[in-house]
Amino acid sequence: MSLLGLLLGLEVPEGDRELVDRLKRRDPRALAELYDRFGRLAYSVIIAIVRDSGIAEDLVQETFLRVWNRVQAFDSQRGAMGPWLLTVARNRAIDHVRSAAARMSRNVYELEEREHPSLFVDSERDLISSDQGRIVRAALTTLNDNQKKVIELAYYEGLSQTEMAEKLGQPLGTIKTWVRSALKRLREELDRVPA
Amino acid sequence: MTCDELREEYDAFALGISEGAVLAALREHLAANCPTCEPAVREALDFAARLSLGVRQTDPSPGLRRRILAMVQERPSSPRVGWLAGLGAALALLTLFTVRMSMQQARSSEALTLLSSGDVKQLSVQQPDFRADIFASRSRGVLLLASNFKPAPAGKTYEMWIIPKGAQPAPAGLFAPRADGSVIHIAEPIDQPLAAVAVTVEPERGSDHPTTKPFLVATP
Ligand SMILES: [Zn+2]
Numbered sequence: 160m161s162l163l164g165l166l167l168g169l170e171v172p173e174g175d176r177e178l179v180d181r182l183k184r185r186d187p188r189a190l191a192e193l194y195d196r197f198g199r200l201a202y203s204v205i206i207a208i209v210r211d212s213g214i215a216e217d218l219v220q221e222t223f224l225r226v227w228n229r230v231q232a233f234d235s236q237r238g239a240m241g242p243w244l245l246t247v248a249r250n251r252a253i254d255h256v257r258s259a260a261a262r263m264s265r266n267v268y269e270l271e272e273r274e275h276p277s278l279f280v281d282s283e284r285d286l287i288s289s290d291q292g293r294i295v296r297a298a299l300t301t302l303n304d305n306q307k308k309v310i311e312l313a314y315y316e317g318l319s320q321t322e323m324a325e326k327l328g329q330p331l332g333t334i335k336t337w338v339r340s341a342l343k344r345l346r347e348e349l350d351r352v353p354a
Numbered sequence: 355m356t357c358d359e360l361r362e363e364y365d366a367f368a369l370g371i372s373e374g375a376v377l378a379a380l381r382e383h384l385a386a387n388c389p390t391c392e393p394a395v396r397e398a399l400d401f402a403a404r405l406s407l408g409v410r411q412t413d414p415s416p417g418l419r420r421r422i423l424a425m426v427q428e429r430p431s432s433p434r435v436g437w438l439a440g441l442g443a444a445l446a447l448l449t450l451f452t453v454r455m456s457m458q459q460a461r462s463s464e465a466l467t468l469l470s471s472g473d474v475k476q477l478s479v480q481q482p483d484f485r486a487d488i489f490a491s492r493s494r495g496v497l498l499l500a501s502n503f504k505p506a507p508a509g510k511t512y513e514m515w516i517i518p519k520g521a522q523p524a525p526a527g528l529f530a531p532r533a534d535g536s537v538i539h540i541a542e543p544i545d546q547p548l549a550a551v552a553v554t555v556e557p558e559r560g561s562d563h564p565t566t567k568p569f570l571v572a573t574p
Contacts, residue, residue, distance in 0.1 A: 202414040242403035295408030
């Protein structure tokens with residue numbers, strides 16, 4: 160399926176509604192449709208983080224299994240399937256790359272709390288347009304080196320700000336400033352472009 | 355902390371990098387369905403998901419779709435298979451595998467459920483040059499645990515077959531070893547007496563019937 164198709168899939172909430180209802184009824188064809196819409200994107204997000212195709216495919220499988228198993232809690236009237244599925248996908252990948260120590264020191268609840276289906280509703284912005292990948296990449300290029308570094312460590316490695324401070328040998332306050340300014344900058348850039 | 359103090363923290367929380375007092379405070383606000391923080395966190399999660407669109411788009415192998423769909427194929431409503439006896443000691447084995455393979459939680463808990471079901475039985479594997487154990491449960495399906503598995507040749511995949519007594523092999527899912535050579539593959543239960551479980555190399559999309567000689571065969 161083309162990127163454009165995937166993105167259009169994300170754009171049509173009416174389509175989500177019907178698809179979610181079918182997923183809730185355990186229609187295996189609905190899972191096929193969900194995969195055709197988001198499988199490539201989920202895989203792309205995961206492999207960018209784990210950098211191994213075999214592991215990435217296992218994690219895509221877990222992503223879809225998780226969505227299948229939890230879709231009952233998803234609000235089919237207001238739910239935004241694309242953002243939810245991408246969040247689940249990234250969380251599986253982050254969970255994989257985090258060191259065993261980092262995993263132990265964190266509450267298991269920590270990933271779960273950010274992917275509960277009830278949080279993915281009322282996507283106010285038109286989340287996706289076919290240009291979105293380019294827009295996001297362009298926004299990332301506006302960050303300075305420090306900002307880029309912390310966003311990469313956050314996005315691709317799932318490091319907490321304390322872990323970043325250790326890794327980069329910087330005071331926690333400095334890291335927090337970089338993170339905050341980077342996220343602010345990204346928001347400005349993304350908001351500047353009408354979606 | 356007040357909502358106002360948390361205002362700048364929503365995006366970091368959505369990315370999963372909050373910690374300490376901020377994280378605790380945000381959790382409290384969310385648990386209390388805070389009318390300010392909850393919608394803001396939703397919006398931040400949306401923003402975080404949007405950042406994911408910046409990754410370079412890559413295609414997974416075509417076999418992945420089939421693997422994913424195989425997970426939800428209808429299982430027989432009342433499996434009645436007469437070939438299984440109890441087995442308890444497999445749990446310790448799985449613990450060992452879990453540590454060694456650092457496998458993902460979802461699959462390991464599924465495997466644990468299978469191994470701890472009352473009707474699980476270990477099959478005898480005819481001997482490959484890598485470690486492989488196959489367990490079958492009439493209620494939970496068939497589990498393959500293996501290590502030192504080579505990746506399938508380019509354009510090929512591994513496919514499991516469940517062979518009922520007096521019947522043709524039934525496809526039981528495609529799989530690929532993980533980077534460390536480990537395999538955890540679980541197939542749905544079948545509703546007939548089992549003659550054997552086999553693994554073949556098949557074209558990437560998988561086959562409906564085995565097209566190569568099985569290199570791994572297990573029998574009850
Ligand atoms: Zn609040």
